[in-house]
Amino acid sequence: MLITFVATLPVVADYEVDIDLGTLPEGNTEISGTTALVVDPGPPEVITGGRNNADLVTGEGMDLNTAANWGNEYVIQFTLAEPANLTFSKDSEFAAGDPDFFLVAGLSTEFDVDLGKNVAQEGIWYHFFDSPAPDQGSMALRSGTYYLVVESFVGFDGAVNQVDATFSLNLNVLPADWPDEVTIDLGFIGSEGNPLTFDTFGSSFDTQLAIFSFDGNLIQENDNAGEGLQSQVSIPEGLDAGTYIAVVAGAGATFDLGPITTLGGAVGDVVLNYPSNPNLGPGAGTSTTRTSVGTEASETVWFEFTISLGPPLEFVDLGKIADPGVPLQLHTLESLVDTQLAIYDEFGYFLYYNDDANGTLQSLIDIPEGLTEGMWFAVVAGYPSTFLDGFEVGAGIAGGSYSLTHPNGIVPMVLEPTQPDWYRFEVGDPGNGGGNDPSRIQITSLTFNPATNEFTVAWDGALPGPFSIQMGSARDLAAIDPQDNVLPVTAAVGLVASPVTLRVPESLELEPKVFLQVVGIAP
Template sequence: MIRPISTALATSAFALAALPALAQDANLCGGIGENAQWLGGEEVASDISTAPNYIEQMALVLMRNEYVGLFTVSEPGDYRIEAQGRGGGDTVLDVRNAEGVIVASDDDSGGNAASRAETFLAAGTYCVSMRSFDGSPITGFVRASRMDQEALTEGFVEQQDNSVAGECNLSMAQPITLGEPVANNWSVQNIYSLRLDGPTSVSVTAENPDADPILTLFDSSGNWLAENDDFDGLNSRIDMSEPLPAGEYCIAVNLYGDENVPITVTAKEYDAQEVLMNLYDRGEASPPLDGSHPVDALGELQTRLREDVNVSGDAIWYSFDVSEGGLVLVEAIAQGNGDPVLAMYDDLGRQVGYNDDAGGSLDSLLTVRVQPGTYLVAVRQLDDQTQGFIRMVFERYVPARP
């Protein structure tokens, strides 16, 4: 198969090869799809529901940048999206729908630092972004395919000899109790058992970014129930909102990081309010404007506002009002170290914009066409371990009048 080479630096003065067609839609995938390239070379060849073979691009990603590819799905179903760096490069993969909502994200599930997401996708257009974990330059492949087509990566279970994913021996498990955290080095203990006396909704977490843990939940017969990696930074979390039947369950912990640091494992009753607050903190859902969650009300946006805010991995929220239709520009500029992410919602909770890394930098920029109403904007650091000042700029533009 011919593999066209793409570059994530659109303004590069050199040509690597014949480039695939660009999307050229400023609002696609929350803004990151404006200069995205069709994985199949053109839109008509990028429908992975009907493509005779997998589709992929080879991309050169320059310093602190990312490659964004496009594909479509005409038939809802399970699909595989992958990224693999050449020479062992450590890729990070995000898949967004046309509105910019992340529907799948992965770091190392492809094995050997490659990324792999296998997920159900509804019909629509999707953006897949690939970047290196540490922001260094990387050359890699991005592939989208059906589950019956050839995979790009080995997959985590196949290549990890010490993996406990796919098996959970309860005879080796340490019992844990709801609401009581336990901490062990992975090299000492990595299998836990949980007994439920009645139907219970549960949440399970594994925490220590230095270990970069992965969680897998099984029933007592060894049937796979759920798995998670990198829910909150490099920590993992499984939320079982539907009550699990009474019985014994097995929790397997794997890791990508240091096996000699303690990983704190906690099982507790599922708290819908806590889950909702986590969505607010990650900017993945907008909070209500009733005072139950902090939102800095800026009032009516007239022409231009500037705010400086000290931001961590938890989103800071703003709201503003628009009295007439037009265009709103929101910019987040790191003051020193930082990598801000922006998300924007209307007052009904619909995401109308999302952006990370605009214009070849780590800063973010949203340009959204608006109607009269109230809008909310979330800003956070991409890296949960980063804390730093972000300069926020809000600007409103109105149509020219005859």
């Protein structure tokens, strides 16, 4: 007997452009339309609206309620030739429905299995215009092509009413006069004292790179790194906690205190590689944009970043609680306090969070895929709390007796209002590299240049070296002997200094994921 199972998969389609406004002129542009299906018989026939290709929009800084739903959309494409300040104005009430407005950097969508929704992936800004007219929303953008997506709000999960919306807005475009108006925020990139490396490898022109303190003092600059025309700045001693600015300009320009950059330098497509979370893999620490001839705002790019104080000094040490890749749970379910729970990796990146689990006021973090080997931190805080990269926690006012349950036991504690409780725990055996490796070698930054197929890796090892770089595929990682714990492909040997740049070995070039480790020599 032949039994055939047929599964119906969700239909996923990217956004489709309904109208292309081309390059926006300085001044006012009227934008209007409807999310409903409109067919102009032409010729040629033109169809706009009537498509529901995303129910939700995500992206960095997009803190939308995931229970919300949007129906049909109208997609407007436009291009900025220069960095600009954009102001969207609702001068009269919308004619029909509840249109909401999203700026996205790309048209891609993906189906989210947990939410059961198609989700747009590249959101950068939104405004609902729910206040009575006149109402405004504004933002600054660098030159490039963007998409204004007008979505018809249709309700929350369980109460969706598919209706269309009709809209009319005025869009005002003014040039950005200064680079700080269109700064790209890289956020937290590391803790004080950790080695830092920035480079422009992959850029299309002869670059210059400088690092400034937030008050405008020049810390370090570089024109040509190695044999190329791109730039690299390495700060092996790291930086003090605080906010800094990385400035990319072209050859021919001059950096000065301020930061100030003279005009007349080369321009083109910019790639900045910067320190990032090794747990997020290659590409996580790369930002791309472009510069163009004109003003300081168009000929240079400012990247703002922050350095944290580092891990908490006071914590409860839970020791080893799991092996790598083993399902892991931490929770406060046996508590009466309204808690919030988060997990940070040893580099200070905020990776997991939960507030109210299973309809309770307590917290549960469930990680079926487990964690990678290393040192990790959990933090419990009372509601309402905020959690940011860099071990930054703003604890709420809730307090009282609670218990943290982890795979090896239960820790009873008393939570003080406005004070977070920190816990440190190990996954695997990071103290000796997970096997017979005698030293703990911490990778402090990892960047990938797809144009050259090269990694730049920096580390802080307990031994002086020499070191080797080992690489492997996902299959290689799964097959590692716990007592050996070394990936099979040797990419470099005899290294004595960090950072280094090296190509992906030919045998791994077609792999969707490549894993990298720094290995020291036993004393």
